[in-house]
Amino acid sequence: MEYLVKSFLLLLIFAYSAATPVTAAINGNVEKNGISGDFNQVIDSQTKNPVSQADIALPSRGYKTRTDNQGRFSLGAKVDAPTIMSVQKDGYKPFSLTVDKNSMSKPIVIGIEKTNPHDIIIDKDMYHIGDDNYSANSANADEFRIKAIGPFYTKNFKIGNLPPNEDVYLVIGSVIGIDTKMARDMGQSRVTTTYASPPQIFFNGNMIAELNLNGDNQQIKIPRSIIRINGNNQLTIKSGKNLFQMAYIDYDDIELMNLFIETNSQIASDE
Numbered sequence: 001m002e003y004l005v006k007s008f009l010l011l012l013i014f015a016y017s018a019a020t021p022v023t024a025a026i027n028g029n030v031e032k033n034g035i036s037g038d039f040n041q042v043i044d045s046q047t048k049n050p051v052s053q054a055d056i057a058l059p060s061r062g063y064k065t066r067t068d069n070q071g072r073f074s075l076g077a078k079v080d081a082p083t084i085m086s087v088q089k090d091g092y093k094p095f096s097l098t099v100d101k102n103s104m105s106k107p108i109v110i111g112i113e114k115t116n117p118h119d120i121i122i123d124k125d126m127y128h129i130g131d132d133n134y135s136a137n138s139a140n141a142d143e144f145r146i147k148a149i150g151p152f153y154t155k156n157f158k159i160g161n162l163p164p165n166e167d168v169y170l171v172i173g174s175v176i177g178i179d180t181k182m183a184r185d186m187g188q189s190r191v192t193t194t195y196a197s198p199p200q201i202f203f204n205g206n207m208i209a210e211l212n213l214n215g216d217n218q219q220i221k222i223p224r225s226i227i228r229i230n231g232n233n234q235l236t237i238k239s240g241k242n243l244f245q246m247a248y249i250d251y252d253d254i255e256l257m258n259l260f261i262e263t264n265s266q267i268a269s270d271e
Contacts, residue, residue: 042071042087045111054089054112059126059257060145079104082214084126084174084257087112094124094258096173098216118162120261122235127153129199129239130177130253135191138179144253151251154236159227159261166263168227170201170220170235173258175211180240182212196240196252203227204234222261235259 042051050071057064063077075085080101087095092112115121132148162168178188181195189195198210201220204227209220227233242250 039072040074040107041109042067042073043109043111045113051089051092051112054087057086058083059086060084060255075104082176084176084255086257088124091115093119093260094121094173096216096258098174098176098214116262118263120157120159122155122157122259122261124258126255126257128253128255129153129237131251132253133250134253138177138189138191138253144177144255146255148253152236152238154234156232156234158231159233160230162227162229163263168222168224168261168263170203170208170222171260171262172218172220172256174216175218175254175256176214177252177254178211178214178240179252180212183214186213188214194242194244196242199240199252199254200238202236202238
């Protein structure tokens with residue numbers, strides 16, 4: 001369960017950095033401390049040069065801004081509960097990060113990566129999956145702002161040639177709202193009497209993963225045998241269900257954004 005390990009490490013990193021009053025440099029799911037500065041900034045993860053005119057957004061708040069010529073930006077919205085912040089720039093992979101009051105209490109430096117010819121961006125928008133029926137104690141319920149599209153998300157897209165003999169991964173930029181037992185045990189959900197089954201990820205009708213934790217940049221391996229090269233492919237994400245509600249189906253409400261595909265050589269270069 002590689003994606004669970006990465007999510008768990010991300011949570012530990014956030015807990016550590018919240019108590020460290022220095023700028024945090026963030027590269028995908030890696031956060032480094034010790035870089036000085038007094039402003040938020042977006043940089044190219046390879047060259048370390050500032051990235052100007054990158055779009056910064058808090059989609060659930062309807063808030064948008066852009067970086068200046070030095071890649072700097074400030075947020076004009078108050079962030080309390082965990083909120084997805086997105087960074088988008090033409091020529092770069094879409095990036096998102098779950099931020100909260102603690103992580104935004106000090107300046108951050110975000111490194112974004114240029115797209116690779118084999119990158120496939122499936123979707124850069126935010127979606128709310130579920131039934132709009134959730135408890136105030138549900139994970140991230142305070143930040144839900146958009147209406148649910150229903151209990152599942154699906155998208156068709158084409159895949160061209162991929163590098164031979166390389167693993168292929170689906171990357172989910174950010175996901176919040178998951179109320180599984182593991183999420184509850186990790187303190188992500190305040191629901192005490194119930195929990196939900198994990199959201200399920202399907203690729204061309206084959207289940208390839210279940211998501212048990214909220215987090216950023218979760219990487220899920222896609223078996224090459226189910227990929228339709230130079231053909232139409234389909235990604236479906238189904239919401240979990242409240243396992244303690246028998247009278248009717250109570251779908252777990254989650255929000256996610258930034259879905260794309262990359263190969264293992266690119267992932268290795270990020271580590």
